[in-house]
Amino acid sequence: MPGQTLACLARAEEVLGKILSGEMIDDLREEFPAYWGSCLCFLDVPDGASKRLSGLVFGKDPSRVGGLVTVTVDAEQTLLKLNKFPRSPRGIRVFRVWTTASPRPLQGCAWPPATLGAVLRWQHALDKRCERKIEKSVRDSFVAGYERVFCLVTAPRSSYGFSAALPNCRLGGRTARRRFLDRRVMLKSRIQRFTPWRVDDAYVAQRSNPGGATLGGIRIVLVGCGTIGGYLADLLTKSGAGGQGGELSLVDNDVLLPQNIGRHRLGFNNVLRNKAEGLAEELLRGYPTAKIIACPVDAMEMSFRGIDLVVDATGEEGLSHLLARKLSGRHQIPSLTVWIEGPGTAVRGLLRDAGNDACPRCLRGEGGGSIYPVVLGELPHRFAGEGCESLYVPFAATTSVHAACLGAEMALAWANRKSTPKLRTRILEPGFTKGAEDFDPPRASDCSACAT
Ligand SMILES: [Zn+2]
Structure with missing residues (x-):
């Protein structure tokens, strides 16, 4: 046992060294879902869907057992699939951004990100365009009066998501709104990280x-x-x-x-x-x-x-x-x-x-x-x-x-x-041999069934 433990530590040291020197990037990309988060999110969105996305939250806290967030293009159909869950989901504002950057943890970024600011700093290093889109969509959602938003990021070969709690922009009037629109306040919003599981018919x-x-x-x-x-x-x-x-x-x-x-x-x-x-x-x-x-x-x-x-x-x-x-x-x-x-x-x-x-x-x-x-x-x-x-x-x-x-x-x-x-x-029965090989049999010209 001590020998195995030492071997594991030596291997961990080797992997850590490679990560710090910028190697093993592909491994980090492959294993990203394991690093990102375990909150449950079902994605009922077929490839190429252009309809507006909507979100449903089951349970008080989606990070707890029994909690679930679903992102869908057809809430009625998705509710049919999820009929084993309690029938009182809450709606959540969903926006989607596309990126060409495959996600992976980065050196110098707080990991895993726990605030909107940490997510944006991480995105800044991965894809600045994506970072700007996320920030704009969060601001727009806040101004529209949403208290919670869900961001779905579609990357090559994978997708990931996070939800952010926003203050109620109607409470506190202009002062609260101004405070949130002050970037320093917005960046402190807490997030929950979600790894989506596809449930659309084509994927299944x-x-x-x-x-x-x-x-x-x-x-x-x-x-x-x-x-x-x-x-x-x-x-x-x-x-x-x-x-x-x-x-x-x-x-x-x-x-x-x-x-x-x-x-x-x-x-x-x-x-x-x-x-x-x-x-x-x-x-x-x-x-x-x-x-x-x-x-x-x-x-x-x-x-x-x-x-x-x-x-x-x-x-x-x-x-x-x-x-x-x-x-x-x-x-x-x-x-x-x-x-x-x-x-x-x-x-x-x-x-x-x-x-x-x-x-x-x-x-x-x-x-x-x-x-x-x-x-x-x-x-x-x-x-x-x-x-x-x-x-x-x-x-x-x-x-x-x-x-x-x-x-x-x-x-x-x-x-x-x-x-x-x-x-x-x-x-199927042992001892028997096929009487004719599999092939394409031709139509019989005098067939009483298929002759036309
Ligand atoms: Zn025939």
Whole structure:
């Protein structure tokens, strides 16, 4: 132990020496949030938003546990996301300044800054233009009668904020106003430092795939809210479906029965309830600002006009063929079909977003067999169900999750214009080998489903 302590001290001495000699600047920039402050601030501001920012303060003191400041372009939407917090936030004046300087602690500046004067001195060394903007905005806020302001500084790759308490300019009349406008008084205003955490829809969906497209802003219809569709709806929502002006419609006219629960996304709290309605309510609990629409109807009665992508997760081949026919024609609608093969032996996905792509019916050869067999050799046949329960194919919930994962991956690949290969197979049961490699199957010219 003493050896480790001495080694730590030696390392600390080395780091301190490098900092004092102006080295390790990049490290200081990277670790800036740790140096800046820990007051909680949620930032519900999408990239490129030009709307006026507003602020909400939850709790008496935002620096205490349970306290929170939120900066937003849409207070109504943000309040929906924060419905677990008490519903009585106070408003706070927010202004935003941009800087080209990446923030980092500086030698010769009081650190961390505790007053407005200390912040301005620090900004003076980093970016004089930013310093002037902050000072002007604070003065303007005071003259406008605000007693508290929040400043959000947007820097390259990061942002940080602070709030400052201002005296009431209406109290004390001209004398108080003059005193504050005396720079020496203003500089003594105490501040609280905030490190913002982004909560806007685009960031939440894109964080796992930086730079990639999400399913936000897209109109998606998911047909089938059964064992595959339930998990798939969840994954599509995590990729942004229903957000940023898009929508996710859930279609199913079936009700959840007790025997479904063992491999369904929903549980006993939704038994005997329509699956689409139960699923929509469940998802909206976690994504309250998403546009998720329950459609408890027969998919064949739906209109798909204006829809960007139809996802068929029914796992029913007959219905997939009927749906393929409905989506074909002069204005073919992109579609994705996912299903389970055998008793959980494999899962498959087929994307169709061009006129010469195969539909699920095109994969069937003469006599009904698959042209592109899922496995080498025969698929096993297993059934369960006794007494008054009808026969069913037994597979675990994990199989449905695999199918949902494949569907979500293919939907996201389509959104990123990387739809190839359009027929994908994942073998799940040990001992089986894929019967056909993943590729783009062509449309069958005599297909009874997609022939136009
Ligand atoms: Zn076809």
